[in-house]
Amino acid sequence: MHIGIDLDNTILDATSAHLQYYNQASGLSFTADDVNDFYLYRLYGWDKTERDAIYNKYGHDIHWNSAPFPMAVEILQQLFNQHQISIITARPLLFLDVTVKWLKHHNINYHNITLIENKLQECLNSKVDVLIDDGPHYAEEFALVNKPVILYEQPYNRSVTNVLVYRASNWIEVKKHIDYLGTKA
Numbered sequence: 001m002h003i004g005i006d007l008d009n010t011i012l013d014a015t016s017a018h019l020q021y022y023n024q025a026s027g028l029s030f031t032a033d034d035v036n037d038f039y040l041y042r043l044y045g046w047d048k049t050e051r052d053a054i055y056n057k058y059g060h061d062i063h064w065n066s067a068p069f070p071m072a073v074e075i076l077q078q079l080f081n082q083h084q085i086s087i088i089t090a091r092p093l094l095f096l097d098v099t100v101k102w103l104k105h106h107n108i109n110y111h112n113i114t115l116i117e118n119k120l121q122e123c124l125n126s127k128v129d130v131l132i133d134d135g136p137h138y139a140e141e142f143a144l145v146n147k148p149v150i151l152y153e154q155p156y157n158r159s160v161t162n163v164l165v166y167r168a169s170n171w172i173e174v175k176k177h178i179d180y181l182g183t184k185a
Ligand SMILES: [Mg+2]
Pocket: 006, 007, 008, 009, 010, 133, 134, 135
């Protein structure tokens, strides 16, 4: 299968790193328990412009200092040996270098990497069979065109339910869903 895989809050814990640097920038002290929105910056009361300024300043450090989720690296290695792996992230091109370095540093292998906001179009163009992602909007868009999504469970995506949305709360569950989808392919 051709598997598309998101980075932030799917392969790695982006929430912790964002909170650390956004707290530093704002003087506030939010924790993971406060996060219930895919767009974490809204917690800080920032608009998009304020968020972009902070993100452009701290983004490199945020991305470099994010930790992979438990078992993500091991299972990605297994998937890489059996499938076509495309990393598909909505991070801006500004952070391509740190992203590639981070993947290398953590020994994560992949066949392609694409930085793009319109993941659905990218997945249709490159014939991705399944996307692994935490974004509730992606899960809903994919369901509309009958494409399966493995939704990496986060506080802000609990309300998404669809027969083509396979929920996973850890990488062991991701692997089980991939194995199941592989038997149907
Ligand atoms: Mg994500």
